[in-house]
Amino acid sequence: MTAAVEFRNVTRHFGPVRAVDGVDLTIAEGSFFAMLGPSGSGKTTCLRLISGFDAPTSGEIRIFGEDSGHVPPNRRNVNTVFQDYALFPHMTVRDNVAYGLMVRGVDKATRRNKAEEMLSLVKLAGYGDRKPGQLSGGQRQRVALARALVNEPRVLLLDEPLGALDLKLRESMQDELKALQQRLGITFVFVTHDQGEALSMADQVAVFANGKVAQVGSPTDIYERPATKFVADFVGSSNVLPPALSRQFGGPDAWCSLRPEAIRVVEGAGQVTGTAGSARYLGAGTKLSVHLGRSEDMEISVVLPPGQAVPAPGTTVALQPMSGALHVMAGEK
Amino acid sequence: MTTRPATLPVRGPGDRLSDLFWRRPRLLLALLIGPPLLWLGVVYLGSLFALLLQSFYSIDEFSGLVVPEFTLKTYAELIRPSNFDIILRTVMMAAAVTAGCIVIAFPIAYYAARYARGRWKAAFYLGVMLPLWSSYLVKVYAWKLILAKEGIVTWAAEGTHTSGILNALLSLPVIGGNSLSTSYIGTWIVFVYVWIPYMILPMQAALERVPTSMIEASSDLGASSGQTLRTVILPLALPGVVAGSIFTFSLTLGDYIIPQIVGSSRLFIGQAVYTLQGTAGNIPLAAAFAVVPIAVMLVYLAIAKRMGAFDAL
The missing domain is CATH 3.40.50.300 (P-loop containing nucleotide triphosphate hydrolases)
Known part of the structure; x- marks a missing residue:
């Protein structure tokens, strides 16, 4: 062609x-x-x-x-x-x-x-x-x-x-x-x-x-x-993870992207732990921001599926990426 | 929590007046446009009506007194060959001046609307307006010197060996003459010079309103620049051209100084009105002559409207 x-x-x-x-x-x-x-x-x-x-x-x-x-x-x-x-x-x-x-x-x-x-x-x-x-x-x-x-x-x-x-x-x-x-x-x-x-x-x-x-x-x-x-x-607000955080999430030592709807949220501590922040109702789900206030003031946004209870602000939650959701950004060194 | 009133107190007569105008917006409108409307109605339309009335009177040929009785005799006098020539001459000159102004003003207005920015735009406005700030009489006399037989134009033509062109121009029938300053060509040049700002400004305003994307769309669809000019730019600039031509046309129709200073000594409408109401004391005929430009302008506007000049407004 x-x-x-x-x-x-x-x-x-x-x-x-x-x-x-x-x-x-x-x-x-x-x-x-x-x-x-x-x-x-x-x-x-x-x-x-x-x-x-x-x-x-x-x-x-x-x-x-x-x-x-x-x-x-x-x-x-x-x-x-x-x-x-x-x-x-x-x-x-x-x-x-x-x-x-x-x-x-x-x-x-x-x-x-x-x-x-x-x-x-x-x-x-x-x-x-x-x-x-x-x-x-x-x-x-x-x-x-x-x-x-x-x-x-x-x-x-x-x-x-x-x-x-x-x-x-x-x-x-x-x-x-x-x-x-x-x-x-x-x-x-x-x-x-x-x-x-x-x-x-x-x-x-x-x-x-x-x-x-x-x-x-x-x-x-x-x-x-x-x-x-x-x-x-720019294209749909993915979470951008610096190499250190990627490793915490179980990924390689590189810049990675992680889509908000590809993260599971469980109450209590886990692999990556954070504090639930404000929530925004979107209709087809609820967008929750989670603060990982440890080494740096990092914020991850997560989309909770409809039906899942929204953690109250201040609750400790564990984040777990779905398998294969973590993607290495080839253009970032 | 402190309690604050829902309604703020009136602070004085200014607030009360403002409240009144807010409740009755028409009152404000009446106060604003009442005085100028009154002035327009009484002074302007009133005198126009008085003029119209005078034109239907006639003059007693023996006593030279105005007879205040309704008659069409004065209008009949207008179409007498000697008077009709004056009308024809003036209308032709106004048309030629308007045409000249359109042709010369267009490129200038186009440049100013599309390309001039910032400093150059200021220079454009200054350049167009500057001649309007100096005395009209001084400019006309200056032109007489420029165009005279011993003037700059003749001198320059001799210096550049182009006297042949100048002489050929002056030997043209009717519009030629002994020198530029005593021919219709000279009158035309001075008229165009004096009125051209009134053509450039509305034209520029109209061209400025034509979006660049429209010109791009035309060329995108395959039109050459000439086709874009004819089918898109000119039709959209037409209201501005008509507005400008109303100025140049009516100003030429009414002027009585330029043809007196520069040109053949044949009369124009303005000069006829001037002599008739002054030395001749024939107010009715002067009034009838003065009605002619009004009538011509009404016909002109009717034609322009029919041609769709105001459709884009």
Whole structure:
């Protein structure tokens, strides 16, 4: 399989700021790829390097094997769904969707048919005559999607596509985007700071930190086997154990991650003993923080399954990791 | 625990007044906009109405006195060839000045809206506003010297061996003349110079409201920069262009000093009003002339509205 997009040692500097700092990345054709990271981590700049709104300071960006780093956006077969949708307010929904065809000189009848086809693809058939201002946020998002898909791009870029939607709508759009991507077989690359979104939609996730890629892998890899402290902490708040503590838990002498739901809590003393702290009810369980106040002031968070009694604050509890839950972080020395 | 009241005491007349306004927000609104509304109603609309009324009177040709009886005779005089020429000349000049202002102001406004930041933005505002701070008359006379036959332009044209171009320009029918300062071209140049800030500022405000992502979206979808300009930027900047053109158009329609100092000695509406109400004492005809710019502007706005210039507001 060819790579849809390939970053080869790409950097992008804005003055003294290294927004993207030596990124190597391969995005496989037909995949649903997430770029995940906090704001300022370089993920959006990477997306803009693919769309062509920005050019790399050094390095190569290959789109289907062609060096594209300095090709203007209008000559790239890549389309973008913008975070603010960027719909043209003075055009109807149909003209917005048909815009990409219009600027390429496609005749009016074909344009109209294609636009209607795209609008029914995103379940907005019959909305063609409205203006973007008359639509809800979710509908505008679909128009932006239809507009970006009308040119049949080889790569579709989505910049925080669900950021402006409320929770309920966001969840249903996640399913729809995933289904749409599978149906069309186009490579989707999306940027998000929401790990839940990245894990639930993407086939592959790249976690960005400080302009570098901290880890690339499947959602399971990222979540269960984080490579660095940053990834462990950012993707779903794993416990980060320094080497000494790892040994106490029965692991090797290395930095390890331990998921809060993979720890058993028993009242009384044991292998690792701590003091129960505050508890937070989550619905699907209760999150308890346990202080291991011996050598250092270390806090471990644990998720208790529903039904288990929550130890009162101050109770002495023993912690026991489930077998195989302790994972060595290869990226930390 | 100390007991603290749920309601804080009134601290004085200021609080009482503030309470009153809080309970009756409309009272505050009435107090705020009442005086200016009164001024607008009486002084502004009142005098406009008086003007309209005067234009329906006529003048007795023997005594030279105004006859206060309703008649359309004065308006009929407007379409007499000599008077109609004045109207036509003024409207054409206003249109040409507006077109010139749009073409010259656009790149400046675009630069200021999209690229100028910090210090350069301040320099832009200063540069645009600075000419407005000096006397209008001084600027117009300065232009007369620049454009005169013995002036800087002629001198520069001779120095650069481009007198041919200048002479070709001046030998054009109607708009040409003996020198730039005595031709319509000269009048046009001075009008454009004097009114251009009024075009740049609203245009810049409109362009600033076009999000960068919209321009990126256009290019992302395959549009060249020219296509983006025509299909996205210009339509979105149109309300600003119309706002600016309302200024340049109506200011040109009403001005009577520039065409008197720079240009052929043929009359513009403003000059006609000035002479008719002054030396000629023909107030009704002066009033009828003064109604023309108002009528032209109303027609202009109606056309702009129909073309959808205000849809994006």
